[in-house]
Amino acid sequence: MKLLFFKLFFIAFLVWVVISIIEQWPDNYVHIIFCDVGQGDAILITHKDQQILVDGGPDEKVLSCLENHMPFWDKSINFVIATHMDNDHIGGLPAVLASYSADIILKNPSTKKTAVFEALETAVLRKTVNNNNDTKVISSYIGQQFVIDALVRFIVVSPRVLYQNLKVNKMAATETTLSAENALFYPIIDNNTSENDLSIALLITINDVVVLMTGDMEEEGELAVIKSGMTRPVNIIKAGHHGSKSSSTRQFISILRPEVSVISSGKNNQYNHPFPRVIDLFREFEANIYRTDSQGTVEFITNGVKYWEAI
Numbered sequence: 001m002k003l004l005f006f007k008l009f010f011i012a013f014l015v016w017v018v019i020s021i022i023e024q025w026p027d028n029y030v031h032i033i034f035c036d037v038g039q040g041d042a043i044l045i046t047h048k049d050q051q052i053l054v055d056g057g058p059d060e061k062v063l064s065c066l067e068n069h070m071p072f073w074d075k076s077i078n079f080v081i082a083t084h085m086d087n088d089h090i091g092g093l094p095a096v097l098a099s100y101s102a103d104i105i106l107k108n109p110s111t112k113k114t115a116v117f118e119a120l121e122t123a124v125l126r127k128t129v130n131n132n133n134d135t136k137v138i139s140s141y142i143g144q145q146f147v148i149d150a151l152v153r154f155i156v157v158s159p160r161v162l163y164q165n166l167k168v169n170k171m172a173a174t175e176t177t178l179s180a181e182n183a184l185f186y187p188i189i190d191n192n193t194s195e196n197d198l199s200i201a202l203l204i205t206i207n208d209v210v211v212l213m214t215g216d217m218e219e220e221g222e223l224a225v226i227k228s229g230m231t232r233p234v235n236i237i238k239a240g241h242h243g244s245k246s247s248s249t250r251q252f253i254s255i256l257r258p259e260v261s262v263i264s265s266g267k268n269n270q271y272n273h274p275f276p277r278v279i280d281l282f283r284e285f286e287a288n289i290y291r292t293d294s295q296g297t298v299e300f301i302t303n304g305v306k307y308w309e310a311i
Contacts, residue, residue, distance in 0.1 A: 026071065030152060030206050031310070034238065034290070034298040035065035039266030039273070040088035043213060043238060044069055045204070050148050052079040054202065054213050056092030063095055065297060076101040078148065083200040083215030084108045087116045094123035102127060105137045108159060108200045108215075140200045142228060151206055151304050157231075158201035158217055159193075160224040196241060197221035203230065207304030212256065214240040214247070222252040235307060236260045236300060239282070243274020243291075248281060258287045260300070267293040 026048045035042040037057025044065060045052040051070065056062045066077075080102045082090045105124055128135045144156040199215025210232065217225075217240045225231055237258040240247030242265040261282045265273040274291065282289050290298045290309075299310035 029301045029303055030209075031069065032211060032236065032300045032302070032307075033065065033069050034262045034264055034292055035062055036292045036297040037061045037065065037092065037264075039242070039269045039271070040091070041083070041215070041238070041242070041264045042092065043264075045152070046070065047149060047152050049074065050152070051077045052081065052148065052152075052154075053077050053096065054081045055083050055089040055215070056080075056096050058088045058091040060092055060095040062092040063099060066096070066100070068297075069299075075099070076103070078103045079106060079146070080104070081106045081200060081202070082108065082120065083213070084195055084198055085110045085112045085114060085117045085120075086195065086216065087114075089215065090120050091116050094119050097123040097127045102135050105135060106140055106200065107137065108198050109139050109141070110195060110198050112195055142230075152204070154202045154204040155230070156200060157203050157212075157225050157228065158215075158221050159198045160221075160228060194218065194220070196246075197224075199240075201225060203232070203234075206302050209236075209302045209304055209307050210234045211236045211238075212258070213238045216241040216244075216247070218244070218246040219249050222247070222249055226252065226255060231255045233257045234259075236262065237287075239263045239274065239278065241273075242269075242271070243278045244271070245275035245277055248278045250281060253281055253285055257285055258282070260290065261287045262290045262298055263292070265291065265293045269293070 026046065028048065030045065030047045033044040035044060035057065038061060040057035041055040042057040042062045042065060043054040046069065077100050080093065080096065082093060124137060128137065140156050142156055142158060142160050145153065147153045196216035196218045197220045199217045199221065201215055201217050202213040204211040204213065212234045214237065222240070234256050235258065237256060239261050243263040263274045279289060292298060300307050301310050
């Protein structure tokens with residue numbers, strides 16, 4: 001009887017494992033997930049077995065989002081991007097790096113030293129050592145391009161800073177499933193440039209579908225992107241600085257003309273994000289507005305031709 005029970009239990013367990021794998025097996029679509037991490041940013045982009053994580057929110061809440069949207073057996077992230085060094089964007093990244101391996105960590109050129117930055121720095125160092133230096137740490141620069149696969153690629157459109165001793169090193173395509181242009185350089189940062197305007201902004205193209213991630217970029221940063229000539233109409237925008245009044249200027253939005261605006265902010269946050277003017281501006285340009293503070297995690301799915309909200 002005990003042997004029969006054990007066999008039945010083992011069969012049931014195998015069935016459960018198979019069903020779990022089938023349910024979590026990646027499909028052929030690109031998923032763009034704006035994680036609800038409270039007052040902060042964390043965006044996960046997945047395509048088959050490739051992932052990009054843009055920021056990690058203020059704490060370990062981001063781990064729940066990763067667990068819900070990545071297969072349980074997948075413990076690696078191809079790109080981890082720290083748009084800038086504020087706690088509400090990188091506070092959760094040490095926990096991410098403790099739980100997942102990372103192929104490439106892309107950071108902004110900020111030299112801001114804070115406790116949370118030092119925690120991230122320690123986590124990055126530990127990750128590179130534990131991963132036998134297979135984790136590459138890259139500083140961002142405008143015009144930097146990354147090809148994830150045949151469908152997904154992105155270009156860095158901000159921050160716009162000066163560099164000295166620029167030295168380009170192109171990684172061979174055979175070295176990694178990802179291709180990139182990497183650079184070793186020392187940033188010369190204008191002391192008048194705010195930390196928010198040093199945010200990495202990414203223009204992501206998924207064939208015909210275009211997504212703009214803005215970090216906490218404010219008016220000065222938006223103007224710099226406009227002057228660079230790298231702006232274009234987009235399908236989806238992650239509204240800058242959680243919908244703050246210092247971001248999403250009329251000039252910027254009139255050029256982008258997004259169909260969808262996603263605002264990542266915490267419920268009843270102390271900053272009163274998003275600002276009513278920002279909401280009104282997006283409505284004026286007929287953008288559909290999604291908010292993590294009222295809707296929770298927001299997910300879009302695309303095949304590179306059209307996109308739709310996940311149900």
